[in-house]
Amino acid sequence: MKIRKSVESERKEILNIxxxxxxxxxxxxxxxxxxxxxxxxxxxxxLSLVAIENERVxxxxxxxxxxxxxxxxxxxxxxxxxxxxxxxxxxxxxxxxLINEGIRQLRDHGTELVFVLGHPGYYxxxxxxxxxxxxxxxxxxxxxxxxxxxxxxxxxxxALETANGKVxxxxxxxxxxxxxx
Ligand SMILES: CC(C)(COP(=O)(O)OP(=O)(O)OC[C@H]1O[C@@H](n2cnc3c(N)ncnc32)[C@H](O)[C@@H]1OP(=O)(O)O)[C@@H](O)C(=O)NCCC(=O)NCCS
Numbered sequence: 001m002k003i004r005k006s007v008e009s010e011r012k013e014i015l016n017i018x019x020x021x022x023x024x025x026x027x028x029x030x031x032x033x034x035x036x037x038x039x040x041x042x043x044x045x046x047l048s049l050v051a052i053e054n055e056r057v058x059x060x061x062x063x064x065x066x067x068x069x070x071x072x073x074x075x076x077x078x079x080x081x082x083x084x085x086x087x088x089x090x091x092x093x094x095x096x097x098l099i100n101e102g103i104r105q106l107r108d109h110g111t112e113l114v115f116v117l118g119h120p121g122y123y124x125x126x127x128x129x130x131x132x133x134x135x136x137x138x139x140x141x142x143x144x145x146x147x148x149x150x151x152x153x154x155x156x157x158x159a160l161e162t163a164n165g166k167v168x169x170x171x172x173x174x175x176x177x178x179x180x181x
Contacts (some may be wrong), residue, residue, distance in 0.1 A: 001094065003101045006048040006060065011038065013057040014050065021084035029177070030082055036172045037064055043170035045109075047078070049102055051085070051094050059085040061098040063106060064170050066115055068136070071165035076156075078106055079169055080116040081178075099126045107155040114155060115167055117179070120148035127153045135164025140179040 006014060018031040037043050043064035051059035061084075066077040080102065085095050103126070106114060115131060116123050117138065131152035132142070142150045154160040168174060 001051055001053045001058070001097075003049055003051050003098060006050045006057075010050060010057055011035070014048075014060045017057055017060050017086055018082065018084045020087055021090075022082075030084070033172065033178060034060070034062060034082065037062060037170065040064070040170045040172040043172065045078075047102055047105060049098055049105075051089075051098055053089070058089045059083075059094045059098055061095075061102055063102050063114065064173060066113075067168045068113075068159075068163065068165040069168050071163050073159065073163050075113060075159045075163055075165075076111050077113040077115065077167070078111050079167070079173065080114060080118070081173065083118075095122075096126060099123075103127070103153070103155065111155050112157045112159045114153045116151050116153075117142070117149055118151065120151070123151050129153070131167075134160055137166040138179065139166070139168055139174055140176055142179075 015031040015035055018034050022030045045065055047063040049061050050057045063078045063080050066079040068075045068077055116128055128151035130148050131150050132147050136152055138150045
């Protein structure tokens, strides 16, 4: 299995992975979200990585630009969404490898903070911890019972200790339907 940046000619394969992982019947919105994000100029810089095995895409992760508003500081931030592994390939550590490779590349590029809205049982093993208690608000309010799902990780600098504010995403990811349960 190898991980590398995705190429445009793989887009259909990537969308298929999301449909299979999330269930096309249950959540066809996710593949559309990925498709739209890959076209969204306000999402750049985008980091789109694929996991490849036997020349097949078996996993995909997307990191897109985030902005911290209500702060004087210019903070370089990204948000992880979404992540999908082919159902036959789950629980083999591929998700974790995709997350960590993305984080390594973002760190090398000077990204300071990475956010994610995801399962609090999964992302902390890759270095994420609750963002709300650090003073970083999500684009839309997260219900109290799901507060732990809104997470952040610092890659460079000390913004996590010195700043706070509200996170805004790209035009597409800022749409309210992506923040509902
Ligand atoms: C969630 C997902 C990306 C994890 O990728 P993966 O390659 O299967 O995960 P890894 O092998 O790195 O890690 C497996 C561990 O994560 C746990 N895990 C997987 N999905 C989980 C979830 N939704 N919530 C909590 N834990 C989860 C597994 O139980 C396993 O735990 P263990 O190591 O203690 O046994 C993958 O299962 C997937 O594509 N699921 C469907 C789409 C989805 O829910 N994406 C996440 C959006 S936030």
